[in-house]
Amino acid sequence: MRAETSAYSTRFPLSASTSPLGARSGSAYLAGLRDGRAIRLDAVNVADVTEDARLARSAQSIAALYDLQRRPDLQSSMLFASPSSGMPVGLAFLQPTNTSDLVRRRAAFETWADFSGGMLGRAPDFMSALISGLAAASDYFGVKERQFGENLARYHEHCREHDLCLTHALSRPVTDRAQAIHLVREEGQGIVVSGSRALATLAPFADEILIFPGPSPKQLVKDRDEDYALAFCVPVATPGLTFLCRQSLDFGQSAADHPLSVNFDEQDAVALFDHVRVPWERVFLYRDVERANDLWTQTQAFYHGVHQFLVKNTAKAEFMFGVTSLAAEAMGTDRHQHVQAMLGEIVDAIETLRAFIRAAEVDAVRGPGGTVVPNPEVAETARSYFPAVYPRLVEILQIIGASGHLVHVPAAIAESDVADVVEMHYRTGAVGGHERVRLFKLAWDAACSGFAGRQLLYERYFDGDPFRKRSARYTGYAGKDEAQQRVRAFMARSMRER
Numbered sequence: 001m002r003a004e005t006s007a008y009s010t011r012f013p014l015s016a017s018t019s020p021l022g023a024r025s026g027s028a029y030l031a032g033l034r035d036g037r038a039i040r041l042d043a044v045n046v047a048d049v050t051e052d053a054r055l056a057r058s059a060q061s062i063a064a065l066y067d068l069q070r071r072p073d074l075q076s077s078m079l080f081a082s083p084s085s086g087m088p089v090g091l092a093f094l095q096p097t098n099t100s101d102l103v104r105r106r107a108a109f110e111t112w113a114d115f116s117g118g119m120l121g122r123a124p125d126f127m128s129a130l131i132s133g134l135a136a137a138s139d140y141f142g143v144k145e146r147q148f149g150e151n152l153a154r155y156h157e158h159c160r161e162h163d164l165c166l167t168h169a170l171s172r173p174v175t176d177r178a179q180a181i182h183l184v185r186e187e188g189q190g191i192v193v194s195g196s197r198a199l200a201t202l203a204p205f206a207d208e209i210l211i212f213p214g215p216s217p218k219q220l221v222k223d224r225d226e227d228y229a230l231a232f233c234v235p236v237a238t239p240g241l242t243f244l245c246r247q248s249l250d251f252g253q254s255a256a257d258h259p260l261s262v263n264f265d266e267q268d269a270v271a272l273f274d275h276v277r278v279p280w281e282r283v284f285l286y287r288d289v290e291r292a293n294d295l296w297t298q299t300q301a302f303y304h305g306v307h308q309f310l311v312k313n314t315a316k317a318e319f320m321f322g323v324t325s326l327a328a329e330a331m332g333t334d335r336h337q338h339v340q341a342m343l344g345e346i347v348d349a350i351e352t353l354r355a356f357i358r359a360a361e362v363d364a365v366r367g368p369g370g371t372v373v374p375n376p377e378v379a380e381t382a383r384s385y386f387p388a389v390y391p392r393l394v395e396i397l398q399i400i401g402a403s404g405h406l407v408h409v410p411a412a413i414a415e416s417d418v419a420d421v422v423e424m425h426y427r428t429g430a431v432g433g434h435e436r437v438r439l440f441k442l443a444w445d446a447a448c449s450g451f452a453g454r455q456l457l458y459e460r461y462f463d464g465d466p467f468r469k470r471s472a473r474y475t476g477y478a479g480k481d482e483a484q485q486r487v488r489a490f491m492a493r494s495m496r497e498r
Contacts, residue, residue: 021082021085021087021161021162022082022085022087022088022089022161022163023066023069023070023078023079023087023088023089023090023163024066024162024163025066025067025070026060026063026064026065026066026067027063028066029062029063029066029163029165030050030059030060030063032207033048033049033050033059033204033205033207034048034050035235035236035237036237037049037204037236037237037243038237038241038242038243039055039203039204039242039243039245039269040242040243040244040245041054041055041204041245041247041248042054042247042248046204049204049205053250053252054248054250054251054252055204055205055248055250055267057250057255057262057263058205058250058262058263058264058265058266058267059204059205060263061116061120061263061264062120062123062124062165062202062205064115065112065115065120065123065124066163068111068112068115069090069108069111069112074111075088077091077104077107077108077111078090078091078108078111079091080094080104082160082161084157084161085161087161089160089161089163090108090124090125090128090160090163091104091105091107091108092105092108092109092124092125092128092129092132092308093128093129093131093132093156093159093160094132095132095133095135095136095369095371096364096371096372097370097371097372098364098372099361099362099364099372101372102307102360102361102364102372102374103361105129105307106307106311106357106361108125109125109129109307109308109311109312110311110314110315112125113311113312113314113315113316114315116263116264116315117260117315117316117318117319118312118313118314118315118316118317118318118319119260119264119316119319119455120264120266120312121201121266121309121312121455121458121459121462122167122201122202122266123312124164124165124166124202125308126305126308126309126312127165127166127167127168127210127305128159128160128166129304129305129307129308130168130301130302130304130305131155131156131159131166131210132156132160132304133299133300133301133302133303133304133305133367133371133373134152134156134212134284134299134301135152135153135155135156135157135369136299136301136367136368136369136370136371137298137299137300137301137367137368137369138150138152138153138156138369139368139369140291140295140298140299140368141231141284141285141291143291144288144291145286147280148283148284148285148286149284151280151281151282151283151284152284154281155233155282155284159208164207164208165202165205165206165207165208166206166207166208166209166210166233167200167201167202167203167206167208167209167210167236168200168209168210168211168212169197169198169199169200169209169211169270169271170197170212170214171197171198171199171214172196172197172198179195179196180195180196180197180228181193181194181195181196181197181211181228181230181273182194182195182227182228182230183226183227183228183230183287184275187277189277189279189280190277190278190279190280190282190283191230191232191277191278191280191283191286192275192276192277192278193230193232193273193275193276193278194273194274194275194276195273196270196271196272196273197211197270197271197273198268198269198270198271199268199269199270199462200243200268200269200270200271201266201267201268201269201458201462202266202267203236203243203245203267203268203269203271204243204245204267204269205266205267206236207235207236208233208234208235208236209233209234209235209236209241209271210231210232210233211230211231211232211233211271212231212284212285212295213228213229213230213231213285213292213293213295219293220289220292220293221289222289222290225289226287226288226289227287228292229285229286229287229288229289229291229292230283230285230286230287230292231283231284231285231292231295232278232282232283232284232285233282233284234276234278234282238276238277239276239277240273240274240275240276240277241271241272241273241274241276242271242272242274243269243270243271243272244269244270244272245267245268245269246267246268246269248265248267249261249265249449249450249451249454250262250265254410254411254412256411256438256441257410257411257441258441258445258449258451259441259442259445260442260445260446260449260451260452261445261449261450261451264451265451265454299368300365300367300368300373300376303360303373303374303376303379304373304374306360306374306379306382306383307357307360307361307374307379309463310353310356310357310360310379310382310386311357313353313382313386313390313459314350314353314354314357316390317346317349317350317353317389317390317393318350319446320346320393320394320396320397320446321343321346321347321350321393323397323439323442323443323446324342324343324346324393324396324397324400324401324443325343326439327397327400327401327404327439327440327443328343328400329430329431330404330428330430330431330435330436330439330440331400331402331404331428331430332428332429332430333400339400342396342399342400343396343400345392345393345396346393346396349389349392349393352385352389353382353385353386356378356379356381356382356385357382359375359378360374360375360378360379360382361374361375363375363378377478380469380473381473383463383469384466384469384470384473386459387459387460387461387463387466388466390456390459390460391456391459391460394446394447394452394455394456397443397446397447398447398448401440401443401444401447404436404440404443405440405443405444405447405448407426407440408426408436408437408440408441408444409422409426409437414434414437419434422434422437
């Protein structure tokens with residue numbers, strides 16, 4: 001039997017009694033990021049993500065979320081009493097047992113999503129909901145060895161009590177099989193792993209990273225792939241773990257000129273594991289091909305993550321509607337029927353997303369561990385919907401904004417000795433010149449900038465290949481046989497009546 005504990009030292013020992021407990025403040029969150037993590041950005045190591053000019057403002061935005069949940073007027077809708085400590089903890093860690101719990105958790109999701117206009121795709125509540133769903137299915141992980149299921153349940157409690165920010169990575173960044181994360185060797189205190197994974201969104205700003213077998217068109221093969229059938233977690237600052245970040249979208253610009261880029265670039269990174277030691281208490285699956293292959297279908301945990309990002313998607317659609325309608329009104333084009341029709345498309349997207357969320361909650365199904373799970377069929381359809389509709393929302397903003405996206409001036413000019421000239425020549429009958437400039441800078445950042453391009457790609461692919469997902473909706477649809485049988489019965493009846 002493997003040891004229940006380890007001499008391995010981490011920033012957050014797996015003990016619910018270790019202080020601090022409960023919902024963190026923004027300052028406590030930022031302090032936790034100053035841990036010597038190995039972050040490579042623009043070919044150099046980042047000494048402190050909270051001070052680096054390319055990362056600091058996004059770190060501050062996430063810190064603001066932690067402060068938001070502790071605001072006196074929001075605590076009752078953002079926090080709940082921990083079942084183990086009684087301390088107030090984030091509602092994203094709730095394991096819902098009924099529809100009311102889902103609705104309550106959704107309200108907390110909404111508060112954080114609205115803060116960024118849905119532009120923080122991987123706000124901490126996404127992974128909080130996902131780990132809560134996985135922990136509800138802890139029995140699944142303990143089938144071969146009970147310890148692994150117990151590890152997961154304890155880890156969920158650990159994350160909840162310390163309000164941790166998590167990242168994860170599900171995909172291999174290369175096709176060379178040897179570079180996938182794999183077992184190097186087993187040691188007395190745990191295991192040693194090497195390999196790489198993509199795409200660890202939010203990695204520079206996370207406390208820990210979870211590695212689980214990702215959904216793949218090629219399943220692992222028994223008696224061949226056991227060394228790849230692993231699930232575990234480690235702190236981001238673990239020795240041997242390095243993150244290679246893409247180029248930052250915050251180039252030190254003025255927040256007035258790039259209000260989204262400088263505040264909400266959550267970063268994306270490849271995680272490199274070079275002989276990383278993982279203690280046994282942080283291992284959830286070990287050389288278990290069967291459970292690795294069936295993990296996401298059997299636990300239904302991902303639908304808790306879907307619940308969070310459906311709320312984020314709705315907030316994003318609402319934000320795009322707000323920006324686009326304000327742009328149309330500023331230019332006086334909102335009275336034209338073809339412009340109204342395009343704005344109506346965005347309204348339809350918003351209300352469709354709201355309907356998905358409500359249907360998934362009301363028609364929730366029983367899940368593992370006494371929980372309920374947002375309705376999987378509704379969730380799957382919603383997963384396919386937003387990647388298809390979001391590019392259209394961006395296109396509508398580009399079309400309605402037209403040349404307005406190109407004629408705004410930098411804040412340095414708008415606030416210079418020609419400020420009066422800017423006010424005179426940029427004003428319209430609906431808005432003043434400076435307000436119009438600010439509005440179209442925001443519109444540019446949402447629809448035309450590098451940040452906008454990353455958002456578009458993110459929505460298309462962060463939840464997987466959209467074509468493969470839609471194909472799976474057909475091949476795995478439970479209603480297929482019934483629908484076909486109705487048609488056969490109709491044809492048979494029609495022949496008899498003739």
